[in-house]
Amino acid sequence: xxxxxxxxxxxxPDMNKVYPKIDYGKGVYVxxxxxxxxxxxxxxxxxxxxxxxxxxxxADVIHQQVSKISVLPTHAFNSDVVESYLDRxxxxxxxxxxxxxxxxxxxEAVESAVKLALQFHQLRGDFNRYKVISRWNTYHGNSVFMLxxxxxxxxxxxxxxxxxxxxxxxxxxxxxxxxxxxxxxFVQSLLxxxxxxxxxxxxxxxxxxxxxxxxxxxxxxxxPPANYFAxxxxxxxxxxxxxxxxxxxxxxxxxGKNFGMDxxxxxxxxxxAGKGMSGGYFPLSAVIASAYVTQPFIDTKTPFLGGYTFAxxxxxxxxxxxxxxxxxREDVIGNAKRMGALFLEKLKALYEFxxxxxxxxxxxxxxxxxxxxxxxxxxxxxxxGISKMLGExxxxxxxxxxxxRGSVDGVLGDHIQISPPLVINExxxxxxxxxxxxxxxxxxxxxxxxxxxxxxxxx
Numbered sequence: 001x002x003x004x005x006x007x008x009x010x011x012x013p014d015m016n017k018v019y020p021k022i023d024y025g026k027g028v029y030v031x032x033x034x035x036x037x038x039x040x041x042x043x044x045x046x047x048x049x050x051x052x053x054x055x056x057x058x059a060d061v062i063h064q065q066v067s068k069i070s071v072l073p074t075h076a077f078n079s080d081v082v083e084s085y086l087d088r089x090x091x092x093x094x095x096x097x098x099x100x101x102x103x104x105x106x107x108e109a110v111e112s113a114v115k116l117a118l119q120f121h122q123l124r125g126d127f128n129r130y131k132v133i134s135r136w137n138t139y140h141g142n143s144v145f146m147l148x149x150x151x152x153x154x155x156x157x158x159x160x161x162x163x164x165x166x167x168x169x170x171x172x173x174x175x176x177x178x179x180x181x182x183x184x185x186f187v188q189s190l191l192x193x194x195x196x197x198x199x200x201x202x203x204x205x206x207x208x209x210x211x212x213x214x215x216x217x218x219x220x221x222x223x224p225p226a227n228y229f230a231x232x233x234x235x236x237x238x239x240x241x242x243x244x245x246x247x248x249x250x251x252x253x254x255x256g257k258n259f260g261m262d263x264x265x266x267x268x269x270x271x272x273a274g275k276g277m278s279g280g281y282f283p284l285s286a287v288i289a290s291a292y293v294t295q296p297f298i299d300t301k302t303p304f305l306g307g308y309t310f311a312x313x314x315x316x317x318x319x320x321x322x323x324x325x326x327x328x329r330e331d332v333i334g335n336a337k338r339m340g341a342l343f344l345e346k347l348k349a350l351y352e353f354x355x356x357x358x359x360x361x362x363x364x365x366x367x368x369x370x371x372x373x374x375x376x377x378x379x380x381x382x383x384x385g386i387s388k389m390l391g392e393x394x395x396x397x398x399x400x401x402x403x404x405r406g407s408v409d410g411v412l413g414d415h416i417q418i419s420p421p422l423v424i425n426e427x428x429x430x431x432x433x434x435x436x437x438x439x440x441x442x443x444x445x446x447x448x449x450x451x452x453x454x455x456x457x458x459x
Contacts, residue, residue, distance in 0.1 A: 020032040020033075020034075020036070020038075020395075021033045024053075024054065025040070025049075025052075025053025025054050026052075026053055026054040027052045027053060027054065027421070027423065028040055028041075028052055028053075028420055028421045028423065028424050028428055029053070030053060030400075036398065037398060038395065038398050038399065038400050039398060039399045039400065039420070039428060039431055039432060039435075040053070040400050040420065040421065041394075041399050041400055041401055041402075041418050041419070041420045041432050042400050042401060042402040042417070042418075042419055042420075043276070043280075043419050043420060043421050044280045046216070046217050046249065046275070046402050046417065046419060047216065047249040047254055047275050047276055047365060047419040048275045048276060048278075048279070048280040049276075049279060049280045049421050050252060050253060050254065050275075050276035050279050050280075050323075050327075050332065050421060050422045050423075051276075051279040051323060051326050051327070051330075051332060051421065051422065051423060052279075052421040052423045053280075053421075055279070055281070055326070057322065057326075058279070058281045058319060058322050058323070059281075061318050061319060061321075061322045062281070062282070062315060062318070062319060064318070065081065065314055065315045065318040065319075066315060068314075069314055070313075070314065070315050071310070071313060071314070071315075072312070072313075072314060074307070074311060074312050075307075078312075079314050081314050081317050081318050081321070082312050082314055082317045084317075084321065085102070085317035085318075085320050085321050086099075086100045086101060086102070086312070086317070088320075088321065088324060089102075089273075089286055089288055089320075090288060092258055092324070093258070093259070093271055093288045094259070094262065094267045095267075096267060096290050096291055096292070097271070097288050097289065097290050097291070098289065098290065098291040098294050099288070099289045099294045100286055100287065100288040100289070101286065101287060101304075101311060101312050102284060102285065102286045102311060102312050102313065102316055102317060102320070103285050103286065103287070103308050103310070103311050104283040104284065104285060104308065104310050104313075104316070105141075105274065105283060105285055106141060106246075106248035106272070106274035106275060106285050107141030107142050107143050107146050108141075108285060108308060109248065109272040109273060109274050109285035109286060109287055110140045110141045110146055110149075110210065110244070110246050110248065110272040111141055111143060111145060111146050112272070112287045112306045113208075113210070113244045113246075113270045113271075113272040113287050114132055114146075114149060114207075114208060114210065114244065115304075115305070115306045116270060116287060116289060116293065116304060116306065117132075117207045117208035117242040117244060117269075117270065117293075118130060118207050118208075119297075119302075119304060119305060119306075120242065120293050120296055120297075121207050121242075123296040123297065123300055123302060124296055126204070126240075128202075128204050128205050129204065129205060129206060129207040129240075130205065130207055131166055131167060131201060131205050131206050131207060132149050132166050132206075132207060132208050132209070132210060133166065133167050133168070133169060133194070133197060133198070133201075133206060133208070133209045133210075133241075134149055134150055134151055134166070134168055134169075134209070134210045134211065135151055135168060135169050135170065135171045135172075135211060135215075136151035136153070136168045136169070136170060136171055136410060137151055137152065137153070137171045137173075137215065137218050137219050137406065137407065137409075137410055138150055138151045138152065138171060138211070138212055138215055138218050138219075138246075139151075139152045139155065139212075139216070139217060139218040140210055140212075140246050142155070144159050144162050144163070147159055147163070148162075148163040148164055148165070148166055149166055149210065151168045151171075151218075151410075152218045152406070152410070153406065153409075153410030153411060154405070154406050154410065154411065167197050167201050169190070169193050169194050169197050170190060170193055171215055171219065171222065172187070172190055172215075172222070172224045172225055172228045173215075173219065173222055173407075174186065174222075174223075174224075174225045175222070175357070175358045175360065175369065175377075176377065176408065177225075183225050183226065184226075184227070186225060187225050187226070187227055187228050187231060188231075190228065190231075191228075191231040191232065191235060194209075194232060194235055195235050198235070198239055198241070203239040203240070203241075206239065206241050207241070207242065208241060208242040208243070208244050208270075209232065209236055209241055209242070209243055209244065210244040210245075210246055211229075211232070211244075211245060211246065212245070212246045212247075212248075212249065212250060212260070213229070213245060213247065213250045213255070213259070213260030213261045213263065213264065213362075214249075214250050214255060214260050214361070214362045214365055216249040216250065216365060216417065216419075217249070217402060217404055217417055218404065218406065218407075219367070219404075219406075219407040219413075219415065220360075220367030220368070220369060220404055220407055220415030220416060220417045221360055221361040221362070221365045221366050221367030221417050221418075221419075222360060222367065222407075223263075223360060223361065223362045224264065228264075229261065229264045229266045230264065230265065230266055232266075233266045233267075233268075236269075242269040242270060242293065243266075243268040243269050243270075244268060244269065244270045244271075244272065245259070245260070245261045245268040245270070245271050245272070246272050247259045247260055247261070247271050247272060247273045247274075248272060248273065248274040248275050248285065249275055249276075249365065249419070250362075250365060251271070251273040251274070251275075251276065251277060252273065252275075252276040252277045252323075252327065252333075253276065253327060253332055253333035253336045253363075253422050254276055254336065254363055254364060254365050254419065254422065255336070255340070255362040255363035255364075255365055256333065256334075256336045256337030256338075256340050256341075256362070256363035256364070257333065257337070257363070258333065259271060259273070260362065260365075263362055263363075267290075268290075269289075269290050269292060269293050270287065270288070270289050270290065270293055271287070271288040271289075272285070272286075272287055273285060273286045273287075273288065274286070276422075277320055277323065278316065278319050278320055278323055279319075279323045279326075281319050281323070282315060282316050282319040282320075283310075283316070284313075284316040284319060284320055286320075287306075330423070332422045332423060333422070335422060335423065335424075336363045336364045336422040337363060339364060339422075339424055339425070339426070339429060340361070340362070340363035340364045340365075340366070342426060342429065343361075343364065343366055343418075343429050343432075344359065344360075344361055344366060346429055346430065346433045347359045347361075347366060347368065347418075347433065347436075349433065349437075350368060350433075350436060350437065350440065351374075353437075353440045353441075353444060354373070354374055354444070355370050355371060355372065355374075355386075355440065355443070355444055355447070356368060356369075356370065356371075356374070356440065357369045357370065357371035357374055357377050358371075361418075364419060364420060364422055364424070365417070365419050366417070366418045366419070367415055367416065367417050367418065368415065368416045368418070368436070369407060369413070369414070369415045370386050370387060370390070370414040370415065370416070371414075379408050379412045379413045379414065380414055381412075382405065382411060382412060384447075384450075386414040386443065386447075387403035387404060387405050387414035387415060387416055388403050388405075389443055389446070390403060390414075390416055390436075390439050390440070390443055391403035391416065393438075393439040393442055393443065394435055394436070394439050397435045397438060397439065398435065399431065399432055399435040399436075401416050401417070401418055401436075402416065402417040402418070402419065403415075403416050403417075404416070404417060416436075418432065420432065
């Protein structure tokens with residue numbers, strides 16, 4: 001009994017819910033033990049299964065590598081499979097990147113990137129630079145430290161006594177910009193806030209700024225307004241602050257480019273990647289650093305103090321290599337770009353429902369925001385659980401979405417993130433849209449019933 005409870009806690013966040021048990025997956029679908037088919041429009045745990053489920057060629061690669069060597073004492077040895085993959089990661093990144101290493105989770109990758117930034121400054125004699133600026137309503141990992149760096153209020157609340165409160169600025173949330181500002185004015189206000197925060201905190205104390213190119217699960221696929229990241233990069237350079245991009249969700253083709261930031265013509269100093277880089281076939285993430293960042297380590301012959309037990313694991317590197325083979329062979333990134341543009345157009349049909357406030361995204365990282373009123377953009381009360389209701393109805397109809405809340409202020413706001421495998425086709429996109437339409441109709445009907453019941457009680 002105790003063992004069963006522990007297992008359910010580890011796998012399922014809600015201990016009061018009975019989850020369907022999945023037997024196997026193939027392509028964009030997973031199948032439960034009763035034979036029911038679900039279109040995995042969340043790609044595993046949010047944008048992981050980029051190349052789809054059931055790739056037996058990856059199982060073969062894992063078997064082959066484990067038969068050779070599964071783990072190395074990395075303080076003493078290297079291997080061809082590790083070296084070749086790290087070189088490939090550097091080549092996959094924008095020009096100017098020189099070193100990479102792998103870890104196992106997105107949290108480890110972003111935290112390693114932040115640690116790298118701190119050590120970079122110390123090697124250059126800037127011992128006062130330790131603060132990391134990020135944005136509210138963004139998520140950068142689930143360790144206590146990364147929850148502090150991140151700005152997802154729902155996840156931070158439980159641990160608030162442990163947090164040191166690094167500085168945070170407003171997210172670039174164009175849908176909810178002040179009515180009196182056009183997009184360019186809004187961007188200028190955000191950049192002014194960023195620079196003011198730097199000055200108030202003391203520019204000499206800021207080590208890095210970290211951001212997702214597209215704000216993913218925390219807000220439901222919110223892309224930046226035009227010229228936002230160009231301005232952020234310019235300010236970082238002005239004050240000697242390293243720019244870290246959190247590409248855990250947006251990397252490896254999710255947005256129709258190698259990395260999400262490639263869509264905006266901006267090259268960061270450090271990239272943290274994860275999720276889709278292994279397609280979900282092995283716990284794998286990575287840090288990729290520019291030559292500018294690695295040079296002080298080379299000059300001083302100093303190692304980076306960020307080791308993990310499973311860093312540069314040969315099995316993970318073998319899997320990562322095979323995933324990149326598939327991305328290239330099948331033009332998966334090109335498909336993500338084509339299907340993403342098509343999907344966003346199809347999703348716009350949802351505006352016919354008065355509770356759909358915004359449809360947005362980049363590539364196959366898409367989101368739908370749910371509101372009480374399209375004109376006022378008023379969110380539903382948290383107690384109604386609208387996004388959760390939509391997600392549960394979709395699963396019943398055979399489509400797995402990724403519902404979330406807090407997009408307005410960290411607490412209020414319902415949204416659905418849709419991030420299907422990058423190998424999806426148009427017919428399967430239509431399947432998602434059709435189910436969404438059915439779910440929205442049902443939810444609107446239930447909302448009206450609830451309102452009528454409330455009004456009859458009041459009268």
